[in-house]
Amino acid sequence: MSHQVFVSGVGMIPFTKPSATGPYDEMGAAAARMALADAGIAYADIQQAYVGYVYGDSTSGQKALYKVGMTGIPVFNVNNNCSTGSTALFLARQAIASGALDCVLVLGFEQMSAGALGSIFQDRPSPFDAFDAVTDQLVGMPQIPLALRYFGGAGLAHMQKYGTPLDAFAKIRAKASQHAANNPLAVFKQVVSAEEVLNSTMIWPGVITKLMACPPTCGAAAAVLVSASFAKARGLNTSVYIAAQAMTTDTPSTFESDDMMRLVGYDMSKAAAAQVYRQAGIGPEDLDVVELHDCFAHNELITYEALGLCPEGGADKFICDADNTYGGQVVTNPSGGLLSKGHPLGATGLAQCFELTHQLRGSAGARQVAGAQIALQHNLGLGGACVVTMYRAS
Template identity: 75%
Template sequence: MSLDVYVCGVGMIPFTKPGASEPYPQMAARAARTALADAGIGYELVQQAYVGYVYGDSTAGQRALYEVGMSGIPVVNVNNNCSTGSTALFLARQAVASGAADCVLALGFEQMSPGAIGSVFKDRPSPFERFDEVTDELVGRGEVPLALRYFGGAGLAHMQQYGTQLTTFAKIRAKASRHATNNPLALFRNVLTEEEVMASPMMWDGVLTRLMACPPTCGSAAAIICSSEFAVSHGLSRSVRIKAQAMTTDRPTTFEAGDMREVVGFGMAQEAARQVYEAAGISPHELDVVELHDCFAQNELITYEALGLCPPGGAEKFICDGDNTYGGKVVTNPSGGLLSKGHPLGATGLAQCTELVQQLRGTADKRQVDGARLALQHNLGLGGACVVTLYERV
């Protein structure tokens, strides 16, 4: 049996540069309180909590929630790389859908350091060993940081197969900046032109400029997930329902396909989206708004194809025709996405949830997608995990 699941409250704090944020317990507590207030309930009604973060010691989730209350409920700490926030959401939805709980908090936060993401535990095997080996084979070794080689390599594969231009990735970054200017919670709100993106320092010659990569960011976001019965009995809004959700992990093709797009999760995303569309009984062309994992402009482009927003090889035309923004086929990343909003790893999935819930409620102000009824969320973590969630306005 699977019960209907509603997002009854969401909350997010402004994202900031590393060193400019509050410590993680204060950030997380503010996001959790905002979500509780949005739902219209107190913490004493929350029965379970799933708390996501990547960089932090064990039980940091409890440390954060003790700032909100100490009610003795189960608190589960979650780490699934960049998909951590949506993994917490997946577990919260699963708890409510199964009837194990009626009201669950999904919370994500990250207190990051400046610079490229790196390994913390250097005295043991890295979970990326096989990813690194395949990447070395496909794009070679070099001085470029691994994350840039992963996603830059995926973009390069698309360029080599379909003739995609570097300027197309710049168009994605410029679009993100135009969307973010209307988001008061985004880190970067200045509008960038395609020419400015192209003129930024080249991180990998002919493949990637600095502005095509998202920045390390600190922040927090949260969601209150409830059953229909709980929402009705406590007078909570049931305007947004999770219609379908799927989580996938890597299959052998990740390492065997000889394609950097597979290394960075194209297949995981494609399969998760397929499961969601099948469960919901819809096609991707029925979507109104999408928040997808644009850690690099290159990943946004290949994700259009993975999610079925356009056919294989059709992403460049999709972008150049303006089908990824207001007035086009589906508005992607109205929040500004990771590229402009920022990417505090553990919080990202729940920040995406917050944006889409506001879109479906019709409360997104200048970012509002007119008549939004179906919203899709895509959150990816290398190593790997991909969570795709479909929300429906009820």
């Protein structure tokens, strides 16, 4: 795969609470139109489309894109839990990098319901049976919704292993709110202090409070990927390209290590990041900005270490030294992340792409990371899959 892949257009609508959303097809069509307009091309130029969503009927991708155009192109519907958007991005990049295509649209959207995530189909084995069995053994707490048990349990494991204090997670959530205050597309723009996070409703005593979890969110985001030859012929924007990308799934260590951090994807994240660093020929010390999967403050902390932003066990110091924000080592989640920007599952990976593309273009406004040249995206879905993407400014 030797063909360079450029992100020539991105689009994103404001994320909202479920009570304030429009239907998924309208959200998806709006984001797709924005990406096309940003790229300066028509829908007729698109050769294929990859559309990600989790909660929706089959061919919802066609329903959304038919509002944009009906050109007869292949439309692929993608579902990979919370990594759905980045999985669609991964497939689209492969299509261009292989030389098969020159211009592809990637779209992600989600119309979510209020409340905790849960399984839809109750008459068949759950993909999470093995995850639940390990969680039951290691942490119990069956009265807590599954995602809270998984990631709260992972945070608890880090606390027990490294002595990480609860306020480390509170500081992450406070940082997210400070970043989101500068993002007009974020669902939560109110700045909260670490103390306010700690004093919010305690969901799991000593482990997780309400503000440490991302909210159910609705929204859509999109990107247009093109080859170098297509971009040159059309005079398109080539200021940002995908320098490396990797996708991983679970290995036996997920279930056999008796470690909640590994159960929620630590090894997947570490392996995907390592592949990307090898492909790009650079390391975490070279990164300027990172958008990572902070579905819970606990997962952001764990992911610092999985991505090599700090040593294993060094996340609390990394946070206390403010190395995760402006003026520090690397700015993490300048968008506000999933915690404050919101997490419409299928759209999340494309929203991360939107943010990092603008950061590398230098067009991120009040949240701009000064001089950003290299960016990393991390998107995780349990069940499981992890996609890590490195972008560079041309």
